[in-house]
Amino acid sequence: MASFLRGLKYALAHRGHHHKDKGKAPNPAMALAKNFTGHFAFLDEQTNKTHSLAISPQLQIAIDNKILPGQVVGITINELTFLDHYGYKLVITADDNGPQTIYDEAEDATYAIIIPRA
Secondary structure (H helix, E strand, O other): HHHHHHHHHHHHHOOOOOOHHHHOOOOOOHHHHHOOEEEEEEEEEOOOEEEEEEEOOOOOEEOOOOEEEEEEEEEOOOOOEEEEEOOOOOEEEOOOOEEEEEEOOOOOOOEEEEEEOO
């Protein structure tokens, strides 16, 4: 009984200590998302049609105002890789000025991203 009380006393004395480390750690992907977030456009030269591209801070991707089903499978400072629900990749490359190109694996085509001027 004495060892039980000592254990209980120890547990009560230290009960908040390990919970402090369980706070939400910053998600590195969300920090990198800032490099890609925004509203852009790209031109499909085959159809001569300009498409809108929106990337949210939560890394949801919308083309022509339709959210693409899928998920981000990789992100670095310069590259965002999105896998759509068909298994095709969209790879968005960026530099210090933001997104520059989008590669569509389904079409095997790379499009230059147009950043709208404010």
